[in-house]
Amino acid sequence: xxxxxxxxxxxxxxxxxxxxxxxxxxxxxxxxxxxxxxxxxxxxxxxxxxxxxxxxxxxxxxxxxxxxxxxxxxxxxxxxxxxxxxxxxxxxxxxxxxxxxxxxxxxxxxxxxxxxxxxxxxxxxxxxxxxxxxxxxxxxxxxxxxxxxxxxxxxxxxxxxxxxxxxxxxxxxxxxxxxxxxxxxxxxxxxxxxxxxxxxxxxxxxxxxxxxxxxxxxxxxxxxxxxxxxxxxxxxxxxxxxxx
Numbered sequence: 001x002x003x004x005x006x007x008x009x010x011x012x013x014x015x016x017x018x019x020x021x022x023x024x025x026x027x028x029x030x031x032x033x034x035x036x037x038x039x040x041x042x043x044x045x046x047x048x049x050x051x052x053x054x055x056x057x058x059x060x061x062x063x064x065x066x067x068x069x070x071x072x073x074x075x076x077x078x079x080x081x082x083x084x085x086x087x088x089x090x091x092x093x094x095x096x097x098x099x100x101x102x103x104x105x106x107x108x109x110x111x112x113x114x115x116x117x118x119x120x121x122x123x124x125x126x127x128x129x130x131x132x133x134x135x136x137x138x139x140x141x142x143x144x145x146x147x148x149x150x151x152x153x154x155x156x157x158x159x160x161x162x163x164x165x166x167x168x169x170x171x172x173x174x175x176x177x178x179x180x181x182x183x184x185x186x187x188x189x190x191x192x193x194x195x196x197x198x199x200x201x202x203x204x205x206x207x208x209x210x211x212x213x214x215x216x217x218x219x220x221x222x223x224x225x226x227x228x229x230x231x232x233x234x235x236x237x238x239x240x241x242x243x244x
Contacts, residue, residue: 001208002208002209002211002212002214003037003207003208003209003210003211003212003213004036004037004212005036005037005038005039005089005091005208005211006035006036006037006038007038007039007041007204007207007208008038008039008040008041009041009200010040010041010042010043012043013043013044013045013082014042014043014044015044015045016044016045016047016049016067016069016080017069019040019042019044020071022040023090023157024156026038026040026090027090027151027152027154027156030091030092031092031151031152031154037089037090037091037092037211038089038090038091039087039088039089039090039091039158039204039207039211040086040087040088040090041085041086041087041200041203041204042086042088043080043081043082043083043084043085043086043196044080044081044082044084044086045066045082046065046066046079046080046081046082046169047066047067047069047079047080047081048060048063048066048067048068048069048077048078048079048080048173049068049069049070049071049073049077049078049079049080049147050068050069050070050071050076050077051071051073051074051075051076051077051078051147052072052073052074052075053074053075053076054070054076054077058076058077058174059077059173060077060172060173061172062172063172064169064172066079066081066169071147071157072149073148073149073157074147074148074149075128075146075147077173077174077175078145078147078160078175079169079170079173079175080160081165081166081169082165082166082196083162083163083164083165083166083185083195083196084160084161084162084163084165084196085161085163085196085199085203086158086159086160087106087158087159087160087161087203087207088156088158089106089155089158089207089211090154090155090156091154091155091211093150093153093154093155094213096213097213099148099150102148102155103146104123104218105210105211105216106146106148106158106207106210107123107129107130107144107146107159108206108210108216108218109159109203109206109207109209109210110129110130110143110144110159110161110203110206111123111130111144111219113161113199113202113203113206114130114143114144114161114186116202117186117189117190117194119132119143119186119190120132120133121143121144121219122219122220122221122222123219123221123222124140124221124222124223124224124225125221125222125223125224126224126225126226127142127178127181127225127226128145128146128147129142129143129144129146130142130143130146130161131181131222132184132189138182139180139181139182140180140182140225141181141183141184142175142178142181142182142183142184143161143162143183143184143185143186143189144159144160144161144162145159145160146159146160161186161199161203162183162184162185162186163185163186163187163194163195163196163198163199164185164186164193164194164195164196165185167183167184167185167188170183186199
């Protein structure tokens, strides 16, 4: 591996709270210098997770039997479920890498993965994650989400890329609090079934490249388009938690 990180695959969907406890344990070991940076690659059963910026009214009124879990990452509420590839990089940030650069690198890994499937994506300043432009038939739509926490110089939580996830779950809430855009999957955009198992090695390779911390040329952003529900004209793409 270029990055020196360990990539651990969990084949069966893992309960969110169980995976969170695993993250915490690995985070402590990485922070204490007892193990190298580790990236967990997995799926969750249907689960809603609410980040620090989530307002009470943004929780789904009817979660369809899926748990709604408050978590210590930045950002708002999102959905995890089968068909969505989740990556949790638990890595120590080098001194020369700012948190914002780490965010961009994770976004770039998702953008490059989409490119491998001839799906063109980019960042939208003012909004977190990875997006497809609006076209004549469909509105702007999100394919990759991101939410992070940094403690003791080591990251946790991470990214999720929609492969063949069931989108009905997104009808129960406003994803990430953004009310004027949609959600999509690689399967929907390519017109064929693109599974997590197929995408996993592609995303792994892209993450390995980005976490080697070498210089790279970022994909140009789309035009800024902050959430119209926010009063400020510009907002950070993601809110990161830095405990004191």
